[in-house]
Amino acid sequence: MRVSQLLNPTLREVPAEAEIVSHQLMLRAGFIRKVAGGVYTYLPLALRVLRKIEQIIREEMNAKGGQELLLPIVQPSELWKETKRWDIYGPEMFRLKDRHDREFCLGPTHEEVITDLVRGEVRSYKQLPLLLYQIQNKYRDERRPRFGLMRGREFIMKDLYSFDRDAEAGAESYRKMYEAYTKIFSRCGLTFRPVEADAGAIGGTGGTHEFMVLADSGEAAVVFCPACAYAANVEKAESQPADIGGNAPVEGKKEVHTPTVKTIEQLAEFLDLEKAKLIKTVVFKGDDQFLVVMVRGDREINEVKINNTLGPFINLRMAEPGEVRELFGSEPGFIGPVGLRDGITTAADLEVMKMPGAVCGANKKDYHLLNVIPGIDFKPDYVLDLRMVEAGEPCPCCGVPLQEARGIEVGQVFNLGTKYSEALKATYLDEKGQEKLCYMGCYGIGVSRTMAAAIEQNHDTNGVIWPIPIAPFECIIVPVSLKSEAVVETSEKLYAQMLEAGIEVIIDDRDERPGVKFKDADLIGYPLRINIGEKSLAEGKVELFRRKTGQMELLDIEQVMTTVMSMIKQG
Amino acid sequence: MRVSQLLNPTLREVPAEAEIVSHQLMLRAGFIRKVAGGVYTYLPLALRVLRKIEQIIREEMNAKGGQELLLPIVQPSELWKETKRWDIYGPEMFRLKDRHDREFCLGPTHEEVITDLVRGEVRSYKQLPLLLYQIQNKYRDERRPRFGLMRGREFIMKDLYSFDRDAEAGAESYRKMYEAYTKIFSRCGLTFRPVEADAGAIGGTGGTHEFMVLADSGEAAVVFCPACAYAANVEKAESQPADIGGNAPVEGKKEVHTPTVKTIEQLAEFLDLEKAKLIKTVVFKGDDQFLVVMVRGDREINEVKINNTLGPFINLRMAEPGEVRELFGSEPGFIGPVGLRDGITTAADLEVMKMPGAVCGANKKDYHLLNVIPGIDFKPDYVLDLRMVEAGEPCPCCGVPLQEARGIEVGQVFNLGTKYSEALKATYLDEKGQEKLCYMGCYGIGVSRTMAAAIEQNHDTNGVIWPIPIAPFECIIVPVSLKSEAVVETSEKLYAQMLEAGIEVIIDDRDERPGVKFKDADLIGYPLRINIGEKSLAEGKVELFRRKTGQMELLDIEQVMTTVMSMIKQG
Known part of the structure; x- marks a missing residue:
């Protein structure tokens, strides 16, 4: 190729619209141009990069027995109604009607279409496992598309779906894909880390890992153990619950006057205590139910964990002050788990139970309680891991202090189980002629996102520094x-x-x-x-x-x- | 690849829904599955065929200096409003709104988006010519999707757009693409013919050729000269106008009573005359205007030619009987060009002027006129080529009788001129610093359609017979x-x-x-x-x-x- 003949319009100025480096550089280096919010044209050099990433993906998918096919972008609503996702998906799904007023969507993902295909074509266990994948545009009507290709509305993905006989065979497909992903991002020349993750909206019963390209600008925080293989998205990360030590107080609980002291910080200062001695009590509302959640005062609550262990809730949110007042008969800032009326669900983080002589709100304006003994002065309905893990906490596997890094999620492997095969009745006959549900997994890679992540990770003030395997x-x-x-x-x-x-x-x-x-x-x-x-x-x-x-x-x-x-x- | 591991569900029965061979065989051979009307999944073997066709196309596009890029499928309405095609396109365009109620379409074609790109990036004549292409899904909401991949609603196309300095340079790009297309279809192992064609809705001022894969089942009729290179779609085909011979009659025109004789066939039988001696008069309505069109009685009127020479009309149609009665004061079946009142536009096919002593309707119920001399008894406002050419007519180039064949249009090359660059103001500065409009062309190949056409051309009762270069x-x-x-x-x-x-x-x-x-x-x-x-x-x-x-x-x-x-x- 000759530069004189190449459509590669470089810019000297940093475009005002671009907030992050990859977006700025892709515009400046003549890789992409915006057509609408979150919708881009890929110019020739960008397309070369994309095609290289795609080819690496294709080779590794095929090496694991993957078969490439091509599913439609325009999908009929009927299929999505069978899995009930037509209603669940909400405004992120682009919807349209044809000239006969039939409803369609632009596929944000393809579980419905692929499961429909498989239920039509697979009869026998002899046809399994099936690893089917495609590489093509996906659509998500983001409320606020931004960051260039990092959060677009039209973007390129590889998605593979595995169909297996049972959970054991499904785990084998999962392992294959995990291996393939590791190879793919290595071959792309990227520094990355697979981390345990939360299953989110796609759902399913099994585990899931995210593949994170590490970059300081990454929007996801991950923790990892420098000693063993443990790594997880902070949304999912666990650690060993800390015991703050000390014995239970001899004196029983007693009220203390804490006028206008409303936050944990103010309370710690007022009482001259470490925040680790205080119980933070927060009220959530999930669907039509209130939840009182407690963590140690120096910890953050992890809403994803609440949703996963106590939910799932379609709308989990913090309760409004008015709702808190009604529930507790007290001001927010002074609420606590002691002496609650029946019918209120309470859940304490594991660490809360290891805080003898804690301080919490007294459910009375301007008062807190001292010398509270969890398990005696109050008995939570649930004791669960509900907090955000932080760097420095002990690894749940080996106890070595965890470290933190930032990453960009470029791939995810999901163990779906039978969620979709059940909804769509994708079954096969086993050796005994018995009808069984296909066990499924799904495995995505954001192709255009990987290109952007590669730039976030590899650049300097002069521009992009492409790893050789994916350079244009x-x-x-x-x-x-x-x-x-x-x-x-x-x-x-x-x-x-x-x-x-x-x-x-x-x-x-x-x-x-x-x-x-x-x-x-x-x-x-x-x-x-x-x-x-x-x-x-x-x-x-x-x-x-x-x-x-x-x-x-x-x-x-x-x-x-x-x-x-x-x-x-x-x- | 091992058949045991391939998703390739073959069927013994001919699916009832499939009307044509390629559709039947693609379903039976496990190439495609329907997801919605005109929307298909391409199974692994079909995708292999598509990718081979794409690769051949890509190589030939690149060989002519084409640069591959990727334009968005989802396109903002604003661009289409600039060219006024947002309104013109009608129900064939899939339209949708995003969550902020902004209007978009699913690209049926990409003139708007590519011209928008070029107007933003091209400044100087030094950047031209530019040949930009992509291969991806296109969308057309057909009223009645049918024939499998032959007339789908989601289909794969290659579209290249050329940007040149002027018509002369544009003609050079056109020539290059014509050559490339010839190579592509040859390399695919297909029997095809490039034919002169009608420009249709895409418009533009220059010429256009269609590339037809020849097959008896083809929906397009083409005529070609066995002696010279002339070949054309019948919509566009010309021939030398025939002179039916004979001298002008000595007697003047006279009325003849022809009770209940309404059609050309009945009239020929009633008068015992060849149909070639009769003038067929048909009334059309285009926009708000009536048109009286005449051809020889044994010829068919070509509406495409009417539209191209006398239009373009947004809605050209035959007039209703009531409209005819009002216009002529006579019954349909007895109308003719003689003695019409002023203000009615009349257009005669070239051959009509070579019919001395013709017969036509008398504009009076149950009467016709004999001995009519065109040019004397009536003077048409226009004398133009307005008829369908038939096999056996003399070639317009060399006079040898034309032959007819059927074909499937798989590609088209268009000389667009400045239609889009003018609407979207895509200009460049020439050597003298003067602003000029880019001269454009567009060049499409239906990739998925080519696969179907290959099957229509190459099959027997046992199944498909793939040409080696595109076999799965x-x-x-x-x-x-x-x-x-x-x-x-x-x-x-x-x-x-x-x-x-x-x-x-x-x-x-x-x-x-x-x-x-x-x-x-x-x-x-x-x-x-x-x-x-x-x-x-x-x-x-x-x-x-x-x-x-x-x-x-x-x-x-x-x-x-x-x-x-x-x-x-x-x-």
Whole structure:
């Protein structure tokens, strides 16, 4: 490819609309252009990156026995009504009607369509396992599309669905996909971490892992153990519950006057106690039910865990002050678990039970209770892990302090169980002729998101730094001046040689100043750049610049090909 | 690939819903499954065919300097309002609203989006020409989706758009694409013909050609000259106007009583005259205007030509009987061009002017006029080519009788001119710094349609007969019995060898009767089949079956690889 013929409009200015680096750089480097909010055109260089990621995915899916097919984007509402998701999905689903007023959606995911296919075609256990996947556009009508390709409304995904005989076989498919994903992101040249995650709206009974590309700008927080393999999304992460120590107080509980002291911080200061001695009591409303949740004063409540262990609730939210007043007959800020009237569900985090002599609200304006003994002064209906884990807490597996990192979720593997096969009646006959439900899993990779995440992880102030396996071109040749015949001739010869050798090479044949060419090459992020200048060429030498290290080498012209090829091989 | 692991559900019965062969065979051979009217899932074998066609297209587009990008499917209404097509497109366009009530469509085509891109990025003549293309889903809400992939609502297309400095450069892009298309369909192994065509709704000022895959079941009729290169869609086809001969009559025109004689057939019989002596007069209504159109009695009127030469009209239709009565003061069936009141537009086909002494309606119930001399007894406002050309008429280029064939339109190249660049203000600055409109062309190929057309052209009663370049696999190995160890071993060894040699091979490792395997292989249409049976294997031989010719050869096992490879090479 020749730069002079390439549609690759680079920009010098940072576009005002772009909040994050990958979005800014993709606009500046001429990779994407916005057509509507969350809807983009992929220009030729971006498409090359996408196709490379797709090809890596395809190879690894096929290696695990995956079969590629292509499901429709436009999906009839009838299928979604069978699983009841037509109503559950809400405004994130793009809906439309055809000329005969039939309802359709633009597929945000394809469980319904694929399960419908399988129920029609699979009869026998002999046809299982089936690993079916596709790579294509998905749609999600985000309330506020932003961050470029990171949260688009039209985006490219790979989604694979596994159909197995039972949970055991399903676990094997899950393991295969976990392996494949690990290979895929390694082959893309990305630093990533698979973490235990929450199953969210897709649901299902089994486990789930997210694959996180690590980047400081990542919107997800993960914790991981530096000693063992444990890693999890903070939404899901566990740790060993800490015992704050001390014995139960000899004196019984007693009221203390704490005028206008409403927050945990104020209370700790007022009583001159550590926050770890205080019980934080928060009221939630899930569906039509109130929940009183307690954690240690220095911890945060994890709503995902509440929803997973006590729900699922369609609308989980904090209760309004008015609702709290009605429920407790007291002001918010002074509520607590002691002496609650019957019929109020209470749930305490595991650590709360290890706080002898705690402090909590007295359910009376301007008063708290001292010397409260959990389990004696109040008995929660549930004692569960309900808190956010923090860096420094002990690993639930090995006890070593956990560390925290930020990541961008680029893939997720789900153990779905029989949720969809049950709703859609996707069954098979086993060896004994008995009808069984297919055991399912689903496995997604955000292809366009992976491209954006790669940039979040790999860039500097000059632009993108593509990992070689997914770079739009591996190498750019820059003839420093077009006025020198020797330069042009050598550049063109090397270009032809590299093409011949199967190197993905582009030549910047524009009549531009060298500075412009170098700036563009850095911005776009080609891993290797060969500068061919008159002066060094006179000595039979050319420059090889490595984008990642910033290292510049002067090489004999004869050496260039082999050096470049070995660098590409090393990745 | 192993058949035992492939999702390829073949059917013995012809599905009732499928009217045409390609639809029937694609369902029976396990290529597609219907999800909604005109919306299909492509199963793994179909996707392989599609990807092969796409790859051939991609290579030929790139060879002509095409750059691949990816435009959004979901398109904002604003762009379509700029070209006024938001209103013109009508119910064929799928429309939807996002959660903020903004209007979008699912792209039926991408002139708006691509022109919007180019107007934003192209400044100078130095950036032209630009040939930009994509391969992806398109949407058209057909009133009655049918014929499987032939007329779907969600279908795959390649669309390229050319941007040039002027008409001359545009013609060069057009020529390049014409060449590329010729190569593409040749490489796909299809018998096809490029024909002159009508520009239809996409519009534009220049010419257009359709690429027709020839098949008896084709919905389009084309005429072509066996002697020269002339070929055209009948909608567009021209021929030399025939002169029916004879001199103008000596007697003037006179009325003849023709009670209840209303049709051309009845009139010819009643008067005992050839239909070629009669003038057929038909009234059309286009927008708010009536048009009286005349052709020779044995010809058909071509509405496309009326629309192109006298229109364009948004709604061209035949007038209602009531409208005819009002306009002529006479019954339909007895109307004619003589003595019409002023203000009625009349248009005669070229041949009508070569009918001295013709017969036409007298504009009086139960009467016709004899001895009418066109040009004297009536003077049409327009004399134009307005008829359908038929086989046997002389070629407009060389006069040799034209022949007729049926075809399936799989591609079209359009010279768009400045229609879209003008509406969207896509301009560039020329060498003199003057602002000029980009000159555009657009070039489509129906990818999924090409797959269907290939089947319409290449099949027999047993199933599909894929041309080798687009076959899902080039070769299938059928171990005739799995009970023989020698058979299984030889089959597996050959399978491994062929994979190694880069042959696209599949092995039917199912424990099924040979008849079932052969039937499936024929139905699916693998070009080459190798049967490995116990008896012949004992003599060191295997059978090679060619699907296209039905020819069966007994080959030495050592010969098989080279024979298969040379057959694939020959195509």
